[in-house]
Amino acid sequence: MYAQVIVDVPTMQTNQPYTYHIPSLFSEALIRGMRVVVPFGKGNRLVQGFVTDISDTTDQPDKLKDISQIVELEPVLNDELLQLATWVADYNFAFRISVFQTMLPNVMRARYSKVLRLIEPNELNHLPQIQALFADRDEVPFDVDNVDMTLVPTLLKLQKKRIIEIGYVVNNRAKVKKINAFKPIKSVDFYQEQRQQLRPSAVKQARLLSYLMQSPQTFVPVKEVIKSYQLDYAVLKQAEGKGWIVQKPLESYRIPKLSTPVKNSQPLTLNAEQQEAYIAIANNISENDTKTFLLEGVTGSGKTEIYLQAIAKALSEGQTALMLVPEITLTPQMVRRVKSRFGDDVAVMHSGLSDGERYDEWRRIQRSEVHVVVGARSAVFAPLKNIGLIIIDEEHESSYKQDENPRYHARDVAQWRANFHHATLVLGSATPSLESRARAQKNVYHLLTLEHRATNGMLPETQVVDMREAIKHGGDDIFSPQLIEAIQNRLTKQEQIVLMLNRRGYANFLVCRECGFTPRCINCDVALTVHKDISRLVCHYCGYSETIPTKCKNCGSTRIRQFGSGTQKVAEQLSEQIPQARVIRMDVDTTRRKGSTDQLLTAFGNHEADILLGTQMIAKGLDFANVTLVGVLNADTTLSLPDFRASERTFQLLTQVSGRAGRGDKPGKVIMQTFNPDHYAIQLARQQDYEAFYHQEMALRHAWKYTPYYFTIQIKFAHEKIDESAKAAYEIANWLKNIIDNETIMLGPATGTIPRIKNKYYYRLVIKYRHDEKLIQALGSLIKKGQQLQKQGITIIIDREPINFM
Ligand SMILES: Nc1ncnc2c1ncn2[C@@H]1O[C@H](COP(=O)(O)OP(=O)(O)OP(=O)(O)O)[C@@H](O)[C@H]1O
Numbered sequence: 001m002y003a004q005v006i007v008d009v010p011t012m013q014t015n016q017p018y019t020y021h022i023p024s025l026f027s028e029a030l031i032r033g034m035r036v037v038v039p040f041g042k043g044n045r046l047v048q049g050f051v052t053d054i055s056d057t058t059d060q061p062d063k064l065k066d067i068s069q070i071v072e073l074e075p076v077l078n079d080e081l082l083q084l085a086t087w088v089a090d091y092n093f094a095f096r097i098s099v100f101q102t103m104l105p106n107v108m109r110a111r112y113s114k115v116l117r118l119i120e121p122n123e124l125n126h127l128p129q130i131q132a133l134f135a136d137r138d139e140v141p142f143d144v145d146n147v148d149m150t151l152v153p154t155l156l157k158l159q160k161k162r163i164i165e166i167g168y169v170v171n172n173r174a175k176v177k178k179i180n181a182f183k184p185i186k187s188v189d190f191y192q193e194q195r196q197q198l199r200p201s202a203v204k205q206a207r208l209l210s211y212l213m214q215s216p217q218t219f220v221p222v223k224e225v226i227k228s229y230q231l232d233y234a235v236l237k238q239a240e241g242k243g244w245i246v247q248k249p250l251e252s253y254r255i256p257k258l259s260t261p262v263k264n265s266q267p268l269t270l271n272a273e274q275q276e277a278y279i280a281i282a283n284n285i286s287e288n289d290t291k292t293f294l295l296e297g298v299t300g301s302g303k304t305e306i307y308l309q310a311i312a313k314a315l316s317e318g319q320t321a322l323m324l325v326p327e328i329t330l331t332p333q334m335v336r337r338v339k340s341r342f343g344d345d346v347a348v349m350h351s352g353l354s355d356g357e358r359y360d361e362w363r364r365i366q367r368s369e370v371h372v373v374v375g376a377r378s379a380v381f382a383p384l385k386n387i388g389l390i391i392i393d394e395e396h397e398s399s400y401k402q403d404e405n406p407r408y409h410a411r412d413v414a415q416w417r418a419n420f421h422h423a424t425l426v427l428g429s430a431t432p433s434l435e436s437r438a439r440a441q442k443n444v445y446h447l448l449t450l451e452h453r454a455t456n457g458m459l460p461e462t463q464v465v466d467m468r469e470a471i472k473h474g475g476d477d478i479f480s481p482q483l484i485e486a487i488q489n490r491l492t493k494q495e496q497i498v499l500m501l502n503r504r505g506y507a508n509f510l511v512c513r514e515c516g517f518t519p520r521c522i523n524c525d526v527a528l529t530v531h532k533d534i535s536r537l538v539c540h541y542c543g544y545s546e547t548i549p550t551k552c553k554n555c556g557s558t559r560i561r562q563f564g565s566g567t568q569k570v571a572e573q574l575s576e577q578i579p580q581a582r583v584i585r586m587d588v589d590t591t592r593r594k595g596s597t598d599q600l601l602t603a604f605g606n607h608e609a610d611i612l613l614g615t616q617m618i619a620k621g622l623d624f625a626n627v628t629l630v631g632v633l634n635a636d637t638t639l640s641l642p643d644f645r646a647s648e649r650t651f652q653l654l655t656q657v658s659g660r661a662g663r664g665d666k667p668g669k670v671i672m673q674t675f676n677p678d679h680y681a682i683q684l685a686r687q688q689d690y691e692a693f694y695h696q697e698m699a700l701r702h703a704w705k706y707t708p709y710y711f712t713i714q715i716k717f718a719h720e721k722i723d724e725s726a727k728a729a730y731e732i733a734n735w736l737k738n739i740i741d742n743e744t745i746m747l748g749p750a751t752g753t754i755p756r757i758k759n760k761y762y763y764r765l766v767i768k769y770r771h772d773e774k775l776i777q778a779l780g781s782l783i784k785k786g787q788q789l790q791k792q793g794i795t796i797i798i799d800r801e802p803i804n805f806m
Pocket residue numbers: 268269270271274297298299300301302303304305429430454455620621622623659663
């Protein structure tokens with residue numbers, strides 16, 4: 001028997017399965033989708049691999065290597081996921097191994113460690129130190145904890161003489177958590193009898209026996225019983241010794257908890273608009289039809305309620321449901337809402353979980369113990385079976401596209417899985433991506449609209465404040481008088497306020513007021529960002545950091561100041577201007593700790609603070625009835641992003657954050673501060689008019705030949721030497737020129753917006769096309785052709801529909 005194995009070596013040469021011989025020992029147990037350990041390459045180094053196929057015969061003439069080990073007895077990838085992986089890899093020009101790793105919990109990524117193996121023990125007689133190192137073992141871990149590094153020269157000599165060898169072992173980090181449990185094994189009468197014979201002083205034994213007399217005949221965690229019956233371990237040990245009970249370790253799940261308990265909730269009675277949308281979705285679920293709905297509903301229109309009832313519908317049909325939410329703050333709030341409806345039938349997957357929790361949630365899904373999954377981007381690969389419904393909330397969010405290999409978009413993967421399962425796909429947003437809205441226009445998607453707020457409230461009224469005027473009249477560049485006045489007004493009424501500092505594309509760097517010098521990253525050529533909390537300048541691309549200088553490195557002047565401001569500075573300014581306001585600050589710094597987001601939001605919800613001040617992470621999903629004012633400190637910074645989607649991003653962000661105001665009975669108000677008050681993205685966000693924005697932006701996209709009129713592919717070439725990356729870029733550009741369609745447009749080669757990242761120089765090509773099979777084929781072959789380039793140290797990145805133009 002032979003197995004096709006994709007090995008854990010992400011290079012162009014290894015992007016196809018290798019054939020291995022299955023030793024008879026494993027031939028019964030080995031199934032497609034399992035993890036194995038195999039020898040690889042000339043040195044037969046052991047690596048992890050995934051079995052993608054098994055066959056009785058092989059056409060490989062060479063002598064084949066044996067599979068060394070099976071990692072676990074259950075397959076970790078089912079047939080659907082194996083097929084999906086092939087599609088994701090091909091479609092996104094990625095390696096299959098990278099796709100497998102993205103699909104599975106982190107702990108299934110193999111860790112390799114070095115070991116020393118003894119080959120000729122008799123040769124060590126005159127080397128007592130080495131003998132002592134091995135003692136009676138023939139393999140020891142090769143690391144500083146085990147090996148005295150002064151022995152290394154000797155060890156290397158011994159390796160040359162083949163007396164020892166240095167090898168690799170594959171460590172499986174996927175560990176199941178166990179807890180101690182016990183159960184009674186005697187009859188009630190027996191326990192009663194024992195109890196009567198006890199000495200009066202044996203209080204704890206008496207308590208245990210009374211417990212055993214009425215306890216269930218199943219394993220119960222030791223800890224729980226000890227706590228509720230005031231026992232101790234010694235008593236249980238004794239009882240085990242006397243044969244009253246048996247103990248054994250039980251598998252236990254690490255289930256992620258929210259900061260406070262989740263209250264149950266009941267389905268709400270849908271209003272007419274909601275009902276219409278729900279019926280369309282529910283009917284489609286019953287019919288097992290593959291259809292995609294675009295649910296375009298203004299902020300607060302009750303999209304979430306429709307999702308929850310649609311999930312209930314899928315469950316009632318005996319199917320499962322998958323719901324994706326953007327990887328941000330809103331995850332805990334959404335998780336809370338879904339758990340309040342479906343309780344323990346929900347598994348959660350997002351980056352806030354520990355590796356152990358992630359692994360356990362994944363296993364609960366894999367074993368079909370839960371039927372609902374809520375999670376961020378990579379949850380789209382959750383091993384659910386029999387999917388009836390997939391929901392993508394805030395479908396326009398760019399975080400659904402992975403910005404590293406494999407560069408997949410969760411929407412594409414969701415569509416594939418919906419087709420596979422004949423499932424219903426629902427894309428929801430108040431501000432759909434232009435791509436999705438355009439597909440609805442062409443009836444590829446079915447458009448469902450909600451034009452009114454669910455609570456009958458009005459959309460908030462929005463005022464645009466021209467900051468150029470505010471500054472002219474002696475105001476500062478953070479708070480206009482209008483905003484300060486509005487905040488004070490809400491404070492007297494005990495109402496709450498959300499303030500957003502738009503940090504995307506924002507300049508939070510140092511500038512010398514004398515010479516204009518800005519400290520930049522030594523690896524990336526980008527301005528360093530000021531992080532006051534750790535008193536350092538940090539590079540956001542590579543993580544390089546240095547202390548905040550007091551003098552300009554260029555001219556020596558001490559007038560080196562921060563340009564722009566962070567949430568911390570805004571909070572300081574706020575406490576100066578309105579000292580009585582209680583402020584919760586929410587940004588990457590205050591939400592880094594696990595669970596902190598959920599805590600901060602719960603505190604705000606309980607009115608423990610008046611103002612929630614944050615970056616764009618607070619723009620979406622928050623549903624607090626007492627918030628009547630939303631202030632946007634700088635509406636226009638996103639407009640300066642080097643990206644054709646800058647207006648779309650700005651419009652989406654402003655509309656979303658405005659939607660946080662007036663969600664309860666009280667009317668809401670929004671104040672947007674901007675230096676570009678006349679820009680259409682800002683004006684249309686003020687009117688919350690998505691449809692008008694869609695038409696205006698589509699006209700521009702058409703004129704400039706951008707998405708959704710054209711597809712886009714970006715190819716990046718990176719090398720430590722700028723000449724080498726340029727050469728590769730021109731070589732490939734010339735090769736492609738002869739292949740691509742007449743209508744296809746190639747831009748570049750050009751250096752990226754940021755030419756150097758992590759010590760590599762980037763060159764890029766941007767290709768815009770409508771239908772170009774030859775182009776796609778050429779790019780597919782490029783990851784093979786790239787082998788030659790890779791040998792020269794060139795990295796090639798092919799990015800379909802890139803989100804990030806760097
Ligand atoms: N049918 C209904 N009857 C009464 N209240 C409702 C109904 N549907 C939704 N709501 C309430 O209206 C509020 C807004 O609903 P929800 O958060 O679902 O809107 P949304 O469209 O998801 O909002 P956003 O896109 O702004 O996040 C919530 O407090 C919700 O409980």
